[in-house]
Amino acid sequence: MRRPRLVVGSILMTLALLAPGTEAAKKLRVVATIPDLKSLTEAVGGDLVEVDALTRGTQNFHEAEVRPSMMLKLRRADALIENGVELDAWADVAVLGANNPNIVRGAAGRIEISRGISLLEVPSTRVDRSMGDVHPLGNPHFSLDPGLAPIITQNIVDGLARLSPDDRAVLESNRRAFLERLDREMARWNKIMEPVRGAKVIAYHPDVIYFLTRFGLVQVGTLEDRPGIPPSPQHLVQIIRLIKAEGVKVILVEPWNDLKLAERVAAEAGAKAFVFASAVGAVKGADNYISAIEFNVTALAQALK
Ligand SMILES: [Zn+2]
Structure with missing residues (x-):
């Protein structure tokens, strides 16, 4: 009689461990390198995502220091959303320390939002990085241009839908609603x-x-x-x-x-x-x-x- 009791015991324990886990597993755990991208991911992800950022808006993103707290956030992430164009190149170091295959470069969970952006201030001559120029590939600060939000949010939707194909319709509909609101604000801002x-x-x-x-x-x-x-x-x-x-x-x-x-x-x-x-x-x-x-x-x- 000892064995069945043990089995029942372990099943109950497994259920107890699974219960909160399955609830949390419904949401994609997303980490964004900068708060602008956190906000845009929340706008298109809605209830499907739980988003954290690696930096604060008061920081100089070029010089963000990779800390253990960053690696902790990344350790359990399903996706990492990055700006690219060297603004957040330090993300590679943080990912290395996080030891999470979901978000290494080339993995489905690594989402770069600069795809399709026409960069401004691209240097016409080779930039000598040793001089400390932090925009060697062009100006990376495009995230707060409301006119570029359609491209950025499309890249976010495409990236998240890659991880969760069943959610694409909801993501697209969230994005449309957000962009419609942004359009109305844009008319007022203009x-x-x-x-x-x-x-x-x-x-x-x-x-x-x-x-x-x-x-x-x-x-x-x-x-x-x-x-x-x-x-x-x-x-x-x-x-x-x-x-x-x-x-x-x-x-x-x-x-x-x-x-x-x-x-x-x-x-x-x-x-x-x-x-x-x-x-x-x-x-x-x-x-x-x-x-x-x-x-x-x-x-x-x-x-x-
Ligand atoms: Zn800069």
């Missing part, structure tokens, strides 16, 4: 930006070019000498001259850059410096994709008036 079209701005780090181009604004310079290379005094003198000559009203600053320096330059040149939503979560109120764009549209239209 109206708000209409009076300031053609205005010239300076960015601290060149991470707003896609957004500016979308709304007809012009980036005439950056405080950094080159992408990722801190401003030199000579360069700042040139920028101050440029701001005065071109009638620039605004310097856009990332939360991780030196706001005081930008404010000094702005004061010297008669412009205004402020921190913008360089990513979802970069500033208060920019908690998701749409509210981050809303923040930037409102703040820019106000500052450029």
Whole structure:
């Protein structure tokens, strides 16, 4: 009589272990390298996904440090959504440490969202990386351009549907609903930006070019000498001259850059410096994709008036 009892016991134990597991297994565990992609994945994934991000919006994504906490998040992931174009190249190191075959490069769970994006600021000559230029393949900061959301979300849907083909219809329908809402917001944003079209701005780090181009604004310079290379005094003198000559009203600053320096330059040149939503979560109120764009549209239209 001992054996059957043991079998029953182990079956009960197995059931007890399975019960919470099967519930959780319904959702795809997705990790995004940056919060913009987390927000977009939540928009198209809805109830089908559970999404975490490896970085916060206030961080400089180029310099994200690979920590054990990143590897822990990746260890159990079904999918990793990455920006690509070298913005989050550190993801490879984190994946290596996570030891999870689902998300290694080439696996079905590795989803890169830059496919199909026409990159801006692609260097015409070979970039010497030893100089510290962090945009060697072109500008990787396209995620907060609402005009590119259709491509990005399609890449996310295609990637998730690869892992869960039965869910494709729901993913596509979530995406359509999100893009319809984005279209309505876009019409409103265009109206708000209409009076300031053609205005010239300076960015601290060149991470707003896609957004500016979308709304007809012009980036005439950056405080950094080159992408990722801190401003030199000579360069700042040139920028101050440029701001005065071109009638620039605004310097856009990332939360991780030196706001005081930008404010000094702005004061010297008669412009205004402020921190913008360089990513979802970069500033208060920019908690998701749409509210981050809303923040930037409102703040820019106000500052450029
Ligand atoms: Zn950059």
